[in-house]
Amino acid sequence: xxxxxxxxxxxxxxxxxxxxxxxxxxxxxxxxxxxxxxxxxxxxxxxxxxxxxxxxxxxxxxxxxxxxxxxxxxxxxxxxxxxxxxxxxxxxxxxxxxxxxxxxxxxxxxxxxxxxxxxxxxxxxxxxxxxxxxxxxxxxxxxxxxxxxxxxxxxxxxxxxxxxxxxxxxxxxxxxxxxxxxxxxxxxxxxxxxxxxxxxxxxxxxxxxxxxxxxxxxxxxxxxxxxxxxxxxxxxxxxxxxxxxxxxxxxxxxxxxxxxxxxxxxxxxxxxxxxxxxxxxxxxxxxxxxxxxxxxxxxxxxxxxxxxxxxxxxxxxxxxxxxxxxxxxxxxxxxxxxxxxxxxxxxxxxxxxxxxxxxxxxxxxxxxxxxxxxxxxxxxxxxxxxxxxxxxxxxxxxxxxxxxxxxxxxxxxxxxxxxxxxxxxxxxxxxxxxxxxxxxxxxxxxxxxxxxxxxxxxxxxxxxxxxxxxxxxxxxxxxxxxxxxxxxxxxxxxxxxxxxxxxxxxxxxxxxxxxxxxxxxxxxxxxxxxxxxxxxxxxxxxxxxxxxxxxxxxxxxxxxxxxxxxxxxxxxxxxxxxxxxxxxxxxxxxxxxxxxxxxxxxxxxxxxxxxxx
Amino acid sequence: xxxxxxxxxxxxxxxxxxxxxxxxxxxxxxxxxxxxxxxxxxxxxxxxxxxxxxxxxxxxxxxxxxxxxxxxxxxxxxxxxxxxxxxxxxxxxxxxxxxxxxxxxxxxxxxxxxxxxxxxxxxxxxxxxxxxxxxxxxxxxxxxxxxxxxxxxxxxxxxxxxxxxxxxxxxxxxxxxxxxxxxxxxxxxxxxxxxxxxxxxxxxxxxxxxxxxxxxxxxxxxxxxxxxxxxxxxxxxxxxxxxxxxxxxxxxxxxxxxxxxxxxxxxxxxxxxxxxxxxxx
Numbered sequence: 001x002x003x004x005x006x007x008x009x010x011x012x013x014x015x016x017x018x019x020x021x022x023x024x025x026x027x028x029x030x031x032x033x034x035x036x037x038x039x040x041x042x043x044x045x046x047x048x049x050x051x052x053x054x055x056x057x058x059x060x061x062x063x064x065x066x067x068x069x070x071x072x073x074x075x076x077x078x079x080x081x082x083x084x085x086x087x088x089x090x091x092x093x094x095x096x097x098x099x100x101x102x103x104x105x106x107x108x109x110x111x112x113x114x115x116x117x118x119x120x121x122x123x124x125x126x127x128x129x130x131x132x133x134x135x136x137x138x139x140x141x142x143x144x145x146x147x148x149x150x151x152x153x154x155x156x157x158x159x160x161x162x163x164x165x166x167x168x169x170x171x172x173x174x175x176x177x178x179x180x181x182x183x184x185x186x187x188x189x190x191x192x193x194x195x196x197x198x199x200x201x202x203x204x205x206x207x208x209x210x211x212x213x214x215x216x217x218x219x220x221x222x223x224x225x226x227x228x229x230x231x232x233x234x235x236x237x238x239x240x241x242x243x244x245x246x247x248x249x250x251x252x253x254x255x256x257x258x259x260x261x262x263x264x265x266x267x268x269x270x271x272x273x274x275x276x277x278x279x280x281x282x283x284x285x286x287x288x289x290x291x292x293x294x295x296x297x298x299x300x301x302x303x304x305x306x307x308x309x310x311x312x313x314x315x316x317x318x319x320x321x322x323x324x325x326x327x328x329x330x331x332x333x334x335x336x337x338x339x340x341x342x343x344x345x346x347x348x349x350x351x352x353x354x355x356x357x358x359x360x361x362x363x364x365x366x367x368x369x370x371x372x373x374x375x376x377x378x379x380x381x382x383x384x385x386x387x388x389x390x391x392x393x394x395x396x397x398x399x400x401x402x403x404x405x406x407x408x409x410x411x412x413x414x415x416x417x418x419x420x421x422x423x424x425x426x427x428x429x430x431x432x433x434x435x436x437x438x439x440x441x442x443x444x445x446x447x448x449x450x451x452x453x454x455x456x457x458x459x460x461x462x463x464x465x466x467x468x469x470x471x472x473x474x475x476x477x478x479x480x481x482x483x484x485x486x487x488x489x490x491x492x493x494x495x496x497x498x499x500x501x502x503x504x505x506x507x508x509x510x511x512x513x514x515x516x517x518x519x520x521x522x523x524x525x526x527x528x529x530x531x532x533x534x535x536x537x538x539x540x541x542x543x544x545x546x547x548x549x550x551x552x553x554x555x556x557x558x559x560x561x562x563x564x565x566x567x568x569x570x571x572x573x574x575x576x577x578x579x580x581x582x583x584x585x586x587x588x589x590x591x592x593x594x595x596x597x598x599x600x601x602x603x604x605x606x607x608x609x610x611x612x613x
Numbered sequence: 614x615x616x617x618x619x620x621x622x623x624x625x626x627x628x629x630x631x632x633x634x635x636x637x638x639x640x641x642x643x644x645x646x647x648x649x650x651x652x653x654x655x656x657x658x659x660x661x662x663x664x665x666x667x668x669x670x671x672x673x674x675x676x677x678x679x680x681x682x683x684x685x686x687x688x689x690x691x692x693x694x695x696x697x698x699x700x701x702x703x704x705x706x707x708x709x710x711x712x713x714x715x716x717x718x719x720x721x722x723x724x725x726x727x728x729x730x731x732x733x734x735x736x737x738x739x740x741x742x743x744x745x746x747x748x749x750x751x752x753x754x755x756x757x758x759x760x761x762x763x764x765x766x767x768x769x770x771x772x773x774x775x776x777x778x779x780x781x782x783x784x785x786x787x788x789x790x791x792x793x794x795x796x797x798x799x800x801x802x803x804x805x806x807x808x809x810x811x812x813x814x815x816x817x818x819x820x821x822x823x824x825x826x827x828x829x830x831x832x833x834x835x836x837x838x839x840x841x842x843x844x845x846x847x848x849x850x851x852x853x854x855x856x857x858x859x860x861x862x863x864x865x866x867x868x869x870x871x872x873x874x875x876x877x878x879x880x881x882x883x884x885x886x887x888x889x890x891x892x893x894x
Contacts, residue, residue: 137767137769138771139766139767161767162767162786163786163792163796163797164792164796165796165797165798167627179628180627180628180798181627181628181629182627182628182629183627183797183798185802186796219629220629222628223622223627223628223629223630224629225629225632226629226631396792396793396796410869412869413869413870418787418788419783419786419787420783420787420788426787463872463873
């Protein structure tokens with residue numbers, strides 16, 4: 001189609017379909033710059049195991065700050081030109097970082113494990129790094145630096161207070177003084193970016209306490225006003241500023257596209273323009289270089305839940321593994337079975353997170369629960385397949401174990417992390433699971449100082465809690481299909497061997513030791529056979545071994561029977577342990593890792609010739 | 614910019630105070646609103662002003678269980694403290710107003726409160742209803758409470774709270790689960806919750822926003838705003854802590870955050886000590 005013909009069509013869209021704002025915005029873009037779609041270039045600039053998206057791009061677009069997780073969480077710089085990495089501050093736990101507009105400094109959050117909170121540090125990017133503390137306050141549990149003002153005097157920070165309030169603040173780069181601009185709900189912004197003149201700060205925020213979807217706002221740095229820049233029912237994520245445009249990503253046109261909103265003098269000056277129809281999947285913007293190139297990235301591994309039939313008498317699969325959940329492909333993990341084995345639930349790590357429940361026989365997704373939570377670390381389907389108990393973080397910022405309301409996904413606390421002694425190191429609760437009858441929830445309580453772990457039981461009807469076992473180390477648990485026993489890994493101290501114990505879940509508390517490790521061994525509990533045998537993997541002490549390595553033993557809780565070794569033959573199956581065994585023992589469910597999806601991309605030549613002014 | 618010139622934001626509150634575009638905050642409007650706030654002409658019989666139920670000496674509450682309107686009419690609910698309402702998102706105990714501009718006109722017209730039509734109010738004070746609304750809302754928006762000993766503590770003065778108060782703060786954030794609702798600089802999530810306080814004899818004496826739920830009030834200046842709860846049914850902070858310690862009044866819509874707290878007597882004392890640190894005098 002010729003340019004003149006295209007121009008006529010775009011003009012018709014603008015004239016005749018004014019109510020279709022997205023189409024009109026796209027047409028205006030084409031009319032303004034007919035070559036925009038042809039010249040915009042998106043390309044990968046960094047892939048591989050080191051990729052991390054906690055950092056930011058330098059103004060010249062050459063350096064990217066990142067957390068070097070393989071180097072114990074060091075703050076590091078990746079040179080996109082040479083591909084080389086260099087460490088700025090080793091031996092710690094860096095997180096969010098941002099490079100100053102003159103490219104000379106980097107500000108970064110640094111986790112202080114001894115007091116269980118973050119501080120902000122500064123380091124030089126040329127010469128001696130000289131890392132130094134800029135901000136530390138016992139009342140601020142988390143602080144994330146996102147951007148610098150052009151004059152280098154202030155750093156935009158996201159804050160989490162000790163009461164879990166999220167705040168937007170300005171941190172003086174000179175003396176560490178903190179000015180709080182705005183308090184939000186318990187969830188903060190994904191990123192923040194100063195306008196080029198440094199007078200405004202753009203950020204995104206959840207549309208409400210009950211919403212996962214975000215909108216974009218611009219607040220004056222003197223606190224005098226705020227503008228709701230992009231408020232609509234779509235997912236809108238702030239990406240930065242360029243050439244008079246406030247850039248944001250939005251799914252308003254179906255896929256996550258990049259849009260530019262003319263913004264000047266504290267006001268939106270016109271409709272948003274579509275700049276790039278589909279950015280693909282990403283976690284956050286890493287900033288915009290002086291040349292107007294947008295950097296963004298994502299990390300992770302594609303994951304799917306599969307099931308396979310298994311014969312425990314031979315240890316062999318009875319058929320090839322198959323994907324059981326054909327929706328949200330690439331993001332599914334944490335499988336769990338219903339009591340009757342007809343349903344499988346899992347966690348789809350998407351935005352927002354979804355917990356699908358699939359009928360294993362038909363493959364039909366029976367329901368999807370959207371947990372009203374910030375993060376779900378693990379999800380366990382209830383025995384009746386109606387809901388889940390989850391480990392994670394609720395929208396109030398509380399870590400803990402939550403029961404989800406089946407209809408709404410509301411997170412009802414079962415147990416939340418607490419700091420009863422005010423030590424700054426809260427006791428954590430995690431590793432939840434159901435009793436076989438669905439009337440109780442089991443979970444682990446881990447002391448903040450690491451001195452002990454307690455295996456807890458909570459009765460959902462009465463709310464009564466009781467401690468079933470306490471020791472230096474307790475591992476994850478597996479409840480037997482008949483609900484009578486709970487298998488658990490247990491250790492008396494850091495140096496002592498680990499024991500596999502079966503805890504009586506009914507009536508009088510009784511603990512039976514099934515196995516004790518020898519030197520060079522580790523153990524993992526995979527589940528139970530239908531005959532009441534705990535399936536215990538005895539593994540060489542070597543992380544990263546695939547399932548099936550080491551030995552697999554069936555260890556009966558019934559003392560009259562003897563343990564037997566199973567010779568598993570999973571046909572080269574590369575599954576991520578543990579294997580989740582169906583209640584009848586006929587199937588295993590597991591997570592299969594796909595390829596790495598970690599990458600940093602750059603988008604160039606996407607800006608219209610004229611900006612927002 | 615106008616905002617910053619008109620009022621100072623005290624320590625502990627957000628620098629950004631939301632102000633509607635159509636009602637900018639000016640010193641002149643604050644003063645006009647202040648005069649209207651104390652103007653008894655805004656009640657039918659000239660006996661009451663806004664300040665009659667929102668006394669500055671009581672942090673803009675009135676010390677009664679429930680409000681008393683013109684001709685001694687007894688209201689249903691406690692007069693809430695008008696503290697930091699400029700940061701609010703819901704107004705009235707049941708959250709039925711979405712802005713201060715909307716809220717300030719309703720008590721004037723309520724037959725159990727000031728019982729005056731807007732037309733008559735307008736005629737009496739010589740201002741259009743919109744001007745009354747804007748001025749009163751602006752004045753209420755200027756009522757700020759911060760810089761308490763708690764604020765000084767979180768801002769770095771670690772001696773601003775006593776050991777008992779610090780222990781109470783720890784309980785507030787932890788075992789007592791207060792921050793499930795009383796969160797942020799203004800100690801409220803601005804949401805509606807059923808705490809069971811309206812549940813009497815198997816039914817709601819007041820259904821609030823529909824399910825016995827009422828807006829979380831601020832805790833700033835709480836030592837000066839007794840009695841407590843939407844109906845003023847708890848006379849002291851001790852009674853409030855005892856109420857929550859037993860998990861509230863069980864009812865079908867009770868907020869799931871409420872459960873027995875099992876606080877010891879010492880813990881209750883510390884919690885109350887901390888709550889008192891939120892008042893500026």
